[in-house]
Amino acid sequence: xxxxxxxxxxxxxxxxxxxxxxxxxxxxxxxxxxxxxxxxxxxxxxxxxxxxxxxxxxxxxxxxxxxxxxxxxxxxxxxxxxxxxxxxxxxxxxxxxxxxxxxxxxxxxxxxxxxxxxxxxxxxxxxxxxxxxxxxxxxxxxxxxxxxxxxxxxxxxxxxxxxxxxxxxxxxxxxxxxxxxxxxxxxxxxxxxxxxxxxxxxxxxxxxxxxxxxxxxxxxxxxxxxxxxxxxxxxxxxxxxxxxxxxxxxxxxxxxxxxxxxxxxx
Numbered sequence: 001x002x003x004x005x006x007x008x009x010x011x012x013x014x015x016x017x018x019x020x021x022x023x024x025x026x027x028x029x030x031x032x033x034x035x036x037x038x039x040x041x042x043x044x045x046x047x048x049x050x051x052x053x054x055x056x057x058x059x060x061x062x063x064x065x066x067x068x069x070x071x072x073x074x075x076x077x078x079x080x081x082x083x084x085x086x087x088x089x090x091x092x093x094x095x096x097x098x099x100x101x102x103x104x105x106x107x108x109x110x111x112x113x114x115x116x117x118x119x120x121x122x123x124x125x126x127x128x129x130x131x132x133x134x135x136x137x138x139x140x141x142x143x144x145x146x147x148x149x150x151x152x153x154x155x156x157x158x159x160x161x162x163x164x165x166x167x168x169x170x171x172x173x174x175x176x177x178x179x180x181x182x183x184x185x186x187x188x189x190x191x192x193x194x195x196x197x198x199x200x201x202x203x204x205x206x207x208x209x210x211x212x213x214x215x216x217x218x219x220x221x222x223x224x225x226x227x228x229x230x231x232x233x234x235x236x237x238x239x240x241x242x243x244x245x246x247x248x249x250x251x252x253x254x255x256x257x258x259x260x261x262x263x264x265x266x
Contacts (some may be wrong), residue, residue: 033121034128040065041133056197063135064195064220066126071151071216072192073117075158077110080166080178087169103163110159139225146232150219153239158186158215160246167253170260191217197226211242 041062048058083106086092095102129135138144165182172178187193190212196204207213218235221227227235 030120030124033125037066037125037128054198056195059134059136060224061195062129062133063224066129066135067223068192068216068220069125070118070122071155071219073122074111074114075155075162075215077106077159077162078179079106079110079162080169080182081176082106082109083166084169084176084178106163107159136224138223143222143225146236147219147223150222150236150239153236153243154215154219157211157239157242157246160243160250161211161215164246164250164253167257170257186212186215189213190215191220195220211246214239214242 044058044061047053048061053061083092086095095105098105126135138147162182165178168178189207189210191207196207196213196217199207214235218227218239222232222235
C-alpha cells in the first residue's frame with residue numbers, strides 16, 4: 001500500500017514538473033480559463049435578461065459551472081485514448097504485467113493531469129468568479145460535507161462509466177471517437193453543458209433513470225441547496241445503487257477483455 005502511494009505521488013509530481021517546465025503553459029492555461037469565464041458569464045447573463053432563467057438565478061448557474069469545473073478535472077479522463085494507444089503500440093501486455101494494476105496506472109495519469117488543470121484552470125476561475133462575480137457558498141457546513149460525499153461517489157460513477165465505455169476499444173479498430181460519444185452522453189444526460197433544471201419534463205424524466213446525472217449534476221444540486229432533507233438521503237442511496245451496479249458491470253466487461261487478450265496471445 002505504501003509503495004503504491006509513493007508511486008502515485010511520484011507520478012503526479014512528475015506530471016506537474018513536465019507541464020510547469022514551460023511558463024508559457026501556465027500563462028496560456030490561466031488566461032484561457034479566465035477568458036472562458038468571461039464568455040460564459042456574458043452568455044448566461046444575456047439568457048437571464050430575457051427572463052428565461054426558470055426557477056434558478058444567474059449566480060446559481062455561474063456557481064454551478066465554476067464549482068463543477070473543479071469536479072470535472074478530477075473525473076473527466078481520456079481512458080479510451082490511453083487504452084487505445086497501448087493496444088496499437090503493443091504496450092498493453094507490458095502495462096498489464098506491471099506491479100501496480102492497469103486501472104491504477106490509468107488513475108495516476110488522470111490525477112496527474114487533474115493537478116495541473118486545477119492549478120492552471122479551475123483555481124483561477126474559482127478565485128476570479130469569487131472576487132468579481134461573487135459565487136454562492138454552500139448553504140451550511142453540513143450541506144458542504146454531504147456535497148463532498150456525493151461528489152466522491154459521483155466521481156466513482158463517472159470513472160466506472162468511462163471505463164466501461166472505454167473497454168470497447170478492445171473490440172473496435174479506432175478509439176478517438178469513443179471519447180466524443182462518452183462526452184455527448186454526459187452533455188445530454190449529465191448536465192455538464194446545461195443544468196437539467198432547464199430541461200423539458202420528458203427529457204428530464206429520461207435523465208432521471210440513467211446514471212449520468214448522479215456523477216456531477218446531483219452533487220451540484222446538493223451544494224446549491226436545491227435538494228434537502230429526505231431528498232438528499234434518497235439520492236445518496238441511488239448513488240450507492242449505481243456504484244454497485246456499474247462496478248459489477250465493469251468487472252464483467254473487464255473479465256471479457258482479459259479473456260480476449262489471452263485468446264489473442266496479448
